Amino acid sequence: MGRAFKNWVYRRQDQAALAGRFVLLAYRGLFAHPSQKRLIRKLILFQVLEIFRRSTLLLAIFGLMMGWLWTVIWFGVLENVPGSTMLSGLLITVHLQEITPILTTMVLIMSYCGSMAMEVAFMKCAGDFKTLTLMGIAPERVLGQPRILAVILSFPGLMLIINVFSFMGAFWGITQAIDLPLVEYLADLFLALEPYKIVLLLVKVLLTSSVLAYYCVYNAFQIEEGAFKRMPGATRRAMTEAFFYGTLAGVLVTVFYA
16 A cells, blocks of 8 residues: 555656746747747647547537436436426536536547657657657657647637537427527527636536546556556547546536636
8 A cells, every 4th residue: 555655655756847848948938939839829729620520429429318308307317307497507517517517528638638748659659759859859849749739728618518419409309399489599598607607617628628638648657668568558548537637626626716
């Protein structure tokens, strides 16, 4: 048990050290040559486009299914429950704020973060990190930061996609049960979307995306050069820790903020 605790402490220290290096390199990047800044922007843009290419369809399908499922639950179970809230309130308070961040995290890890961790781990095993270091280029700068920033920048857009399709699926389900105009449906949603809920969602999105992206990159960076057999294990650990800590960050935001 003592050895396990020691390893746990060492791992937390190593994670903090790498995070500090990322922050330091980001600060130095503010004063980098314009050509280097353009290169980093291109790398980030490429990763953002790759994320949307891989994730959009899955998010749209999940969104339509979940929105329709809410109407089934509402009209089949909750409609006659005393004290139950309006469907629009459930869509905003429960679905938008609690469920879709977790769904987006799952889809992002399955479609992008897992393969991204495998890619970075392969470059580390193949000696690309050493080559970049000999060229005077920090691997964290060109391989880690663009991927982390791409996930953070993409997460709000991915959330928007899944929620738009969720509301579409919910509206389609509602129209199968009752005659509800689209304008009235949208008005109910906007009334349920209070300012503090928007702030809570933005904080949750920022923290969740930062944590899950960092853990994916961290585990890929931890693999040793030439250890190709350890790549599958490192990738599984990256995906597991990214989902666990990313979801935990979102839950903690809800607990302490709400």
